[in-house]
Amino acid sequence: MAQRVVITGLGVVSPIGIGIGQFWKSALEGRSGVSAIESFDPFPIEGYRSRVAGRVLHFDPAQFLAPAQAERVDRYAQFALVAAKEAVADSGLRLEMERPHRVGVIVGAGMGGMVMGEREITQLYQQRKPHRVHPNFIPVITLNSASGIVAMQFGAKGPNLTISTACSSSAHAVGQALNCIRNGQADVVIAVGADASITPLVFAGFCSLRALSTRFNDRPASASRPFDRNRDGFVMGEGAGALVLESLSHARRRKARMYAEVAGYAATSEAYHMVIPREDGTEVAATIRLALKDAGIAPSQVDYVNAHATATPIGDAVEIKAIKDVFKSRANRLLINATKSLIGHTLGAAGAIGTIVSALAIETGQIHPTVNYDDPDPACALPGISKSVQERPIRVALMNAFGFGSNNAAVVLKKLSR
């Protein structure tokens, strides 16, 4: 029989806190991590239509990482490493005691090492000195630099993979970690999501896509407003989330603390459009149904949804349409929140952070507020969305993540009976 899989450790680097304690406290307080971008030196910020972002301010790699480690990787991989270290410490695992080939690392990343990437490309084209391209450029921008450095940190010699499906990347990292343990390839998998690409070029690219909020540049904390009538696009964020997944039997043997069971997962493609979701929501609904089926859970058993909800006018409405389609009258009893209202859209980190929030919701029975939900959009309104903290025992949580490239993922978490 396939192994059951549980979450035993959590770690996060986010615009509202580095570390689960600070993150969760800020989330429950409804504190926004979105701030104004003063400049993209040397570019004047006036050239950008959106001027706000959820940035991890005051991140000092030296506080968490050895200099040799920190210098070898880009900001997103530094975030990944810091979050993974916290998650492993939280799990109580002594990885040096594990069989190394039974410990895997799966990282989801949307953009990768864009800080160094942009710097080196700019220098090459300006100075035209190919011999001055940094020797570390290739290892840093190669998209699996984070999964590599995390494995090196812990001596994890099992499956080592990087998944890049834009904004759903780390939902798939969690899902593939589940399958990896279910299939017997590993006992433990560190699943991570990370992105840090609020850089002059990438940020300009999202502006040109007209995907970002532009009407709240003078009120950064109000800019990310999922499900609200005045939402006008997402706010770009950065960060990392890490989860230690292990087989239930492995976790029981060492009497580990278990946040939740990862009970089901679905991965689909809409095969429709690079950036636009199918407006009828049928593909999102199909993804949710597949994940619930994989978990062996009926829609009537679900208590809470951590929505993808980026605050784009179309995306939020499509997701709610799909939720109503799957859950029917149960949709009115679900608790729902949008973590992106607090930290913006962390792209490749979003699925991991959403899964962390879902695990904490099961653990604590607390649903963090959806901030800026001031004027509910009738196309999105459901009774379980609130600007305030909601408290209720959560037995089953659903986490959605959708990515450019017509990509969908859903993960189902279940409370373990004690």
Place this chain on the structure above:
Amino acid sequence: MTADSAIADRILTALAEYLKRDKRSIGMDYSLRDDLGLDSMATIELLFKIEEAFDLQIPDQDLQGLATVGDVIGYVERRLKPAASAKQAVKASVKRSRTRK
């Protein structure tokens, strides 16, 4: 040909090139989405070309008002009027400075 119809002609030509169809087959009242089949991404790409061609920046909130071909042409014409008069003013001042030399 007046200045305004020149703008209309340039936009229609750009649109026809983008859609690979005869520009005479495109009506001013045609909806970008329903009649010409442009999804939101295609509309953004078209406006990106128009911004380049007319040296404009079109704010996100103005997109909602651009549903038909006529809307786009009217919008560009309105946006270019003050800029055109500003350009003439610059030219005039350049002329003056030259004559002073």
